[in-house]
Amino acid sequence: MAKPWATLGIDLHLEPTGPGLRRGLTDALREAVRTGRLAPGTRLPSSRSLAADLGIARNTVAE
Numbered sequence: 001m002a003k004p005w006a007t008l009g010i011d012l013h014l015e016p017t018g019p020g021l022r023r024g025l026t027d028a029l030r031e032a033v034r035t036g037r038l039a040p041g042t043r044l045p046s047s048r049s050l051a052a053d054l055g056i057a058r059n060t061v062a063e
Helices: 004-008 021-034 047-054 058-062
Strands: none
Touching: 021 058, 047 058
16 A cells, blocks of 8 residues: 655654644644654645544544
8 A cells, every 4th residue: 555645755653642632633743843853844745645644534634
């Protein structure tokens, strides 16, 4: 199975944690930017691809 986000050259390895999945995802993305793993302005994978990779609902990723 192909991972379409891999062609973007980024390695997200996000682990959403916290009281809510949506908040955990937001916190994980912010931490990736703060630590330099994700440069500001870097394009993220599509919501469908990211949701499938994380095993969560697309609406959660989209929000």
